[in-house]
Amino acid sequence: MKIEAIDLFYVALPKIERSADGTQDSLVVRVRTDNGLEGWGECDASPLVSMAAYVMPMSHSNIINIREALLGETLDSPEDVIRLRAKAGEYGLDIQQLDHAVAGADIALWDVLGKHLGEPVWKLIGHDASYKKLPYASVLFGDDPAETRSIAESIIKRDFRAAKFGWGPMGKGYLEDDIALVQAARDGLGPYAKLMVDAGVIWGDNVDAAYQRAVAFANLDVTWLEEPLRSEEVGAYKELSDRVRANGISIGIAGGEGADFYRSADDMMTNAGLDFVQIDVGRIGGITEAKRVADRAHELGIQYVNHTFKSHLSVAASIHVFAGYEEFDLTEYPAGESPLILGLTEPTGIFRDTDGFVRASEAPGLGVEANLDAIRQYQRHVKMEIDGQALFKSDEP
Amino acid sequence: MKIEAIDLFYVALPKIERSADGTQDSLVVRVRTDNGLEGWGECDASPLVSMAAYVMPMSHSNIINIREALLGETLDSPEDVIRLRAKAGEYGLDIQQLDHAVAGADIALWDVLGKHLGEPVWKLIGHDASYKKLPYASVLFGDDPAETRSIAESIIKRDFRAAKFGWGPMGKGYLEDDIALVQAARDGLGPYAKLMVDAGVIWGDNVDAAYQRAVAFANLDVTWLEEPLRSEEVGAYKELSDRVRANGISIGIAGGEGADFYRSADDMMTNAGLDFVQIDVGRIGGITEAKRVADRAHELGIQYVNHTFKSHLSVAASIHVFAGYEEFDLTEYPAGESPLILGLTEPTGIFRDTDGFVRASEAPGLGVEANLDAIRQYQRHVKMEIDGQALFKSDEP
Numbered sequence: 001m002k003i004e005a006i007d008l009f010y011v012a013l014p015k016i017e018r019s020a021d022g023t024q025d026s027l028v029v030r031v032r033t034d035n036g037l038e039g040w041g042e043c044d045a046s047p048l049v050s051m052a053a054y055v056m057p058m059s060h061s062n063i064i065n066i067r068e069a070l071l072g073e074t075l076d077s078p079e080d081v082i083r084l085r086a087k088a089g090e091y092g093l094d095i096q097q098l099d100h101a102v103a104g105a106d107i108a109l110w111d112v113l114g115k116h117l118g119e120p121v122w123k124l125i126g127h128d129a130s131y132k133k134l135p136y137a138s139v140l141f142g143d144d145p146a147e148t149r150s151i152a153e154s155i156i157k158r159d160f161r162a163a164k165f166g167w168g169p170m171g172k173g174y175l176e177d178d179i180a181l182v183q184a185a186r187d188g189l190g191p192y193a194k195l196m197v198d199a200g201v202i203w204g205d206n207v208d209a210a211y212q213r214a215v216a217f218a219n220l221d222v223t224w225l226e227e228p229l230r231s232e233e234v235g236a237y238k239e240l241s242d243r244v245r246a247n248g249i250s251i252g253i254a255g256g257e258g259a260d261f262y263r264s265a266d267d268m269m270t271n272a273g274l275d276f277v278q279i280d281v282g283r284i285g286g287i288t289e290a291k292r293v294a295d296r297a298h299e300l301g302i303q304y305v306n307h308t309f310k311s312h313l314s315v316a317a318s319i320h321v322f323a324g325y326e327e328f329d330l331t332e333y334p335a336g337e338s339p340l341i342l343g344l345t346e347p348t349g350i351f352r353d354t355d356g357f358v359r360a361s362e363a364p365g366l367g368v369e370a371n372l373d374a375i376r377q378y379q380r381h382v383k384m385e386i387d388g389q390a391l392f393k394s395d396e397p
Numbered sequence: 398m399k400i401e402a403i404d405l406f407y408v409a410l411p412k413i414e415r416s417a418d419g420t421q422d423s424l425v426v427r428v429r430t431d432n433g434l435e436g437w438g439e440c441d442a443s444p445l446v447s448m449a450a451y452v453m454p455m456s457h458s459n460i461i462n463i464r465e466a467l468l469g470e471t472l473d474s475p476e477d478v479i480r481l482r483a484k485a486g487e488y489g490l491d492i493q494q495l496d497h498a499v500a501g502a503d504i505a506l507w508d509v510l511g512k513h514l515g516e517p518v519w520k521l522i523g524h525d526a527s528y529k530k531l532p533y534a535s536v537l538f539g540d541d542p543a544e545t546r547s548i549a550e551s552i553i554k555r556d557f558r559a560a561k562f563g564w565g566p567m568g569k570g571y572l573e574d575d576i577a578l579v580q581a582a583r584d585g586l587g588p589y590a591k592l593m594v595d596a597g598v599i600w601g602d603n604v605d606a607a608y609q610r611a612v613a614f615a616n617l618d619v620t621w622l623e624e625p626l627r628s629e630e631v632g633a634y635k636e637l638s639d640r641v642r643a644n645g646i647s648i649g650i651a652g653g654e655g656a657d658f659y660r661s662a663d664d665m666m667t668n669a670g671l672d673f674v675q676i677d678v679g680r681i682g683g684i685t686e687a688k689r690v691a692d693r694a695h696e697l698g699i700q701y702v703n704h705t706f707k708s709h710l711s712v713a714a715s716i717h718v719f720a721g722y723e724e725f726d727l728t729e730y731p732a733g734e735s736p737l738i739l740g741l742t743e744p745t746g747i748f749r750d751t752d753g754f755v756r757a758s759e760a761p762g763l764g765v766e767a768n769l770d771a772i773r774q775y776q777r778h779v780k781m782e783i784d785g786q787a788l789f790k791s792d793e794p
Contacts, residue, residue, distance in 0.1 A: 232660035263629035
């Protein structure tokens with residue numbers, strides 16, 4: 001089949017709050033083929049900046065837009081998707097935003113190919129099986145310990161067996177404030193649920209500050225401390241990780257969501273001493289590149305975990321990536337209430353089974369469908385014009 | 398003083414050719430302050446995608462545009478520029494294009510601060526002196542050896558004492574074709590001029606292919622082989638570099654222009670075995686971040702060289718970065734004829750002295766001024782609109 005159209009949908013809540021909540025908008029990408037099929041994908045990225053990467057004028061042979069690279073191309077096999085992902089990367093070699101933007105198209109290509117061939121994406125990318133994963137509810141800390149505890153209690157009421165708390169006041173006060181927040185999360189979850197902490201790069205390059213928290217949080221049975229340091233501080237990560245291991249502190253160090261391309265993730269895995277590498281399929285350039293990271297993590301004995309804070313298009317895409325690795329048994333599962341993000345794939349989604357686990361679907365493609373009504377409801381209509389000529393006008397759902 | 402406006406100018410030749418020639422368009426950035434001063438900078442990036450990063454709507458607290466981060470801010474000292482660059486990085490933590498886009502503003506901030514304080518940028522960023530650099534004419538290979546030789550001869554006629562040839566047919570045929578091209582360049586330059594070769598990432602991850610060229614080109618007295626491999630192939634670079642050294646092959650391995658942020662350059666310096674690290678100030682987020690790379694290269698004993706293929710705003714900004722390191726004695730100097738790129742700073746520029754060297758200016762700021770007439774002549778007028786409301790309209794020069 002041939003790729004006939006790549007449609008871009010910028011959707012957003014009417015009012016965007018200034019919090020670390022990525023469920024307030026999204027860029028949804030639809031690929032249409034000449035045999036009437038449609039595939040869907042989603043970027044975790046600035047929608048407008050990413051749209052520009054699909055349509056902007058050529059600057060030279062290494063700055064050519066994504067639509068130009070993909071439209072009219074043949075798509076019949078997994079090798080075609082890999083070839084097209086590489087082609088978009090060559091056309092856009094000097095577009096920094098390329099990876100964030102092309103992620104949505106790459107996911108949509110796998111989805112439509114799966115529908116065409118009648119296979120789930122996890123099979124197409126080389127997995128033999130789709131293993132169950134324990135979903136952890138991914139939420140923000142409350143503004144204080146009391147609110148955090150009540151959030152934790154509500155997570156248990158919703159039958160989650162694992163939760164990650166992040167951002168909010170973490171690291172903005174004193175050590176004892178941070179401990180009180182995590183203690184409140186542990187108290188609310190009870191002793192049996194898994195608890196993870198996301199520090200949102202708050203300690204910059206301060207290894208001592210991060211190490212103090214690692215020790216304190218390990219006492220509260222925290223599985224991992226995520227992004228204690230800025231992504232670029234690879235040497236500091238290594239120092240932290242070495243110190244944690246040398247002192248027998250029982251907590252993992254996690255990071256990697258800031259990796260926008262394969263080598264950046266590989267750098268973190270090879271040089272930062274990570275125990276868990278967290279990859280956002282909507283940032284790192286899609287399923288094709290995320291799968292490379294999962295394969296490499298398997299080789300290195302590091303646990304791959306998805307980073308996901310968008311709709312179930314992204315949840316599904318993320319789980320296909322590492323479906324076949326039984327040892328990668330945890331999955332980030334957005335547990336917020338954003339009507340935009342929930343609505344985007346209603347009534348489909350990756351839902352928990354009666355034991356509380358999720359797994360990648362056996363249905364062709366991603367196994368999750370976009371909801372056109374939600375796109376219509378939340379769509380932001382974009383126009384771009386150069387020298388009086390239309391360059392882009394939002395597509396019709 | 399306060400930052401009152403950040404103006405964005407997308408300029409381009411009327412017709413863009415599909416070649417690796419980055420002098421066909423540019424994004425020029427002007428910062429205006431409340432005391433009537435102006436600073437200028439330039440990005441080496443897709444203009445439209447980068448403009449979007451200055452004006453796009455907020456997605457959440459880690460996707461906030463560059464104008465929002467900088468407008469109204471205080472700018473009185475070098476510490477302010479460093480603080481503002483960090484602030485833009487935090488506001489745009491999850492905007493992949495951030496570094497390419499903010500580069501222009503960062504350069505403009507240093508320029509306007511220099512004018513305000515009456516100091517050249519190299520002093521403000523901590524150098525004690527501005528040493529001379531040998532400029533190498535940076536050109537593309539001709540389509541065949543004869544054309545390449547004639548380009549080399551024209552470079553010598555223009556009194557250059559060093560030249561770099563890149564892209565074109567290099568690596569697209571057989572080993573002997575590549576050797577013939579480089580032999581032609583050497584013949585045209587004569588035996589005394591320095592010759593560098595830029596392979597434009599053509600051998601991907603093929604260390605053997607790159608090594609064969611390294612050996613052959615060393616016999617033609619080539620100073621460095623640049624980007625023989627894809628940037629992400631850090632392990633392959635290291636293997637190549639180790640093999641070249643172990644066998645006593647007298648040629649340097651160069652790379653780094655693909656580094657869009659500090660850690661990416663540090664990764665190349667630390668793990669790829671580079672002899673020369675080539676940094677584009679218009680991609681890596683401006684003078685502030687490029688200076689960090691120069692300092693680190695100095696520590697590691699790797700030679701820092703600028704990568705520059707835009708106007709003299711970028712040439713000037715690039716040279717300020719490493720002005721005070723006497724041992725970093727080579728500078729990439731665009732030698733093309735693009736009327737756009739030459740016109741953008743006419744009649745100012747960083748010109749060769751009678752001995753053929755260039756150095757960073759002693760004048761306040763960058764020491765190079767933008768030419769408003771050229772901006773008017775080549776400006777592409779952009780409009781972006783969301784839900785019928787104007788988001789951006791090209792600024793008036």
